[in-house]
Amino acid sequence: MRNFWDTIRERFRDYPSQLAVVRKIISLGLSVVPGPDGSPRVTCDNIEVRTAAIAQALGVDRRVVAKALRRIIEDPELRSFFGALRPTTNLSMASSKLGLGVIRIIPTSASHPGIIAGVSRVIADFGISIRQVIVDDPELVENPTALIVTDGPVPPEVIPKIRKVQGVEAVTIL
Structure with a gap:
């Protein structure tokens, strides 16, 4: 079975700068949808993100972003995928203010089943x-990890037990 990442790499094979834009859009969960006039729009939920802001953040010309977005909108398979993306909240950095705990898991291999x-x-x-x-x-991050946010602080006794889970290389309580 073909991985959709293969499709993305194929469509942007000759355009590495555009591929970098695409990877960032995916990592942030931004949607790419046609606007009322058919031109591409990038949205974070229903908030529009300007092409120039994306270009500036990535250090590329805004035309690179515009071409990547146009390529997405003009390809039905890409348009369907990028139109379905949604951002998610990451509570890990604010966890202490909320009284939550955080565990970072480093896997031996990100493709090892059953770690979570x-x-x-x-x-x-x-x-x-x-x-x-x-x-x-693992397609977006060189050394992928898992962050587990818990309803309360995590006792240190949990660490040795988690280390015994098959596929776990390292554990940190944050």
């Missing part, structure tokens, strides 16, 4: 509820 299931089981065994799990996409 095993870690979740350990956390549940300690009577701790999970509020949020955020996992890096």
Whole structure:
């Protein structure tokens, strides 16, 4: 079965700067949709993000962003995918202000199945509820990790148990 990342790489194969734009749009969960006049619009939920702001953030000419967006809108498969993207909240950096705990998991391999299931089981065994799990996409991040936000502080006794989960290389309580 073909991975959609293969499709994205194929469509932007000759345009590395545009591919960088596409990767950032995906990593942020921004949608690319046709505007009322058919021209591409980038939105964060229903808030429009200016092409110039994306270009400035990535250090590319705004025409690179415009061409990437046009390529997306003109390709039905890409348009369908990018139109379905949505941003998500990441509570990990604000967790201490909310009285939440955070565990960072570094996997031996991001493609190893069952890591999150095993870690979740350990956390549940300690009577701790999970509020949020955020996992890096290995296509977007060189060294992917998982952040697990819990309903309360995590006791240090959890660490050795999580380290025993198959596929876990390292664990940190943040």
